[in-house]
Amino acid sequence: MTALTVPMKQSIKNRFIPPASAWLTLTVFVLFALAVPRFATFGNIENVLRIASILCIVACGQAIVLILGGIEFSFGSSVALASIMTVLTLPDLGIAGGFAAGAAVVLLVGALNGALIARFDLPPFLVTLGMLMAVAGLAATLAGGLPIDAPLTDAFTWPARGRIGGVPVPIIAAVLSLIALYGLLTHTHIGRLWYLVGANSEAARLSGIRVRLTIFAGYIVASGFCAVASVILTSRVGSGQPGLAPNLPFETIAACAIGGIPLSGGQGRASQVVCGVLIIAMMNNAVVLLNLPVAYQQLMMAAVILGTVVLQRASGPIQMAWHLLARRGGTQ
DSSP states (O other), X not given: OOTTHHHHHHHHSOXXXXXXXXXXXXXXXXXXXHHSXXXXXXXXXXHXXXXXXXXXXXXXXXXXXXXXXXXXXXXXXXXHHHHHHHHHHHHHHHHHHHHHHHHHHHHHHHHHHHHHHHHHOOOHHHHHHHHHHHHHHHHHHHHTTSOEEOOOOXXXXXXXXXXXXXXXHHHHHHHHHHHHHXXXXXXXXXXXXXXXXXXXXXXXXXXXXXXXXXXXXXXXXXXXXXXXHHHHHHHHHTEEOTTSOXXXXXXXXXXXXXXXXXXXXXXXXXHHHHHHHHHHHHHHXXXXXXXXXXXXXXXXXXXXXXXXXXXXXXXXXXXXXXHXXXXXXXHO
């Protein structure tokens, strides 16, 4: 068994929700259902899922980047620039063309990030952080520092407020994004290459894998998820805003970390994205229902992230002991 097959098998062998993330998600739901009035009602749960949909879609892209051993900070400013480009091009291109132009901007930013990181071996942290600042500056320049209102027609607001079969469109888009992420990671060749490159890029290169192309493709696909979210978010706010979603990249990183995806690369599953996003969405909703200051939301998220790290560290020895006991019992 080669050094490359080990991390790949460790990453894709178990495709179910990790016990720590699943139990943490269930615990948070039960606690809030008992302690927060109206939290467990159908209407509120639908509202939580609708609001969490954008975070979920973008977190799918962030998960790919983290599996590659990278990180993406420019998602927020990319969405802001996409909203401005959408509104500016609406008069000439129409609603569909405007949304397409905004999505193309997000894909272009992702392509630039991937090219700089892959071609010149630059640190993803610095590249995407610099891109965040550059794109934010461009968005502010195009908008003049002020929001640009869009015509709130039914067609423009449909991606955010429409329904298909009674289910809100954003929720459907989030579910389809998770299915797409699952399929990419577990049933495609490029998905397996992302795991291998993230686990050990040098070993992957020596084995003949085109590491640079694999990294570039990962950033392109990740920006594709962000492009979908940009359409829904622009439709929701009804304007082009240079300061739109400034915390989005940090929330997606937090969601992946809470779900159990390590920042070291080579590991991660779609189910972990689900857990992390749901925990953050439930915390944010509970803060609103309880009418607590925003500072409580930040404190709760910090506590959950730290608790998750502790659980991840503790789960390793516990699982090892369990496997040893099971193996010992099987030999008797």
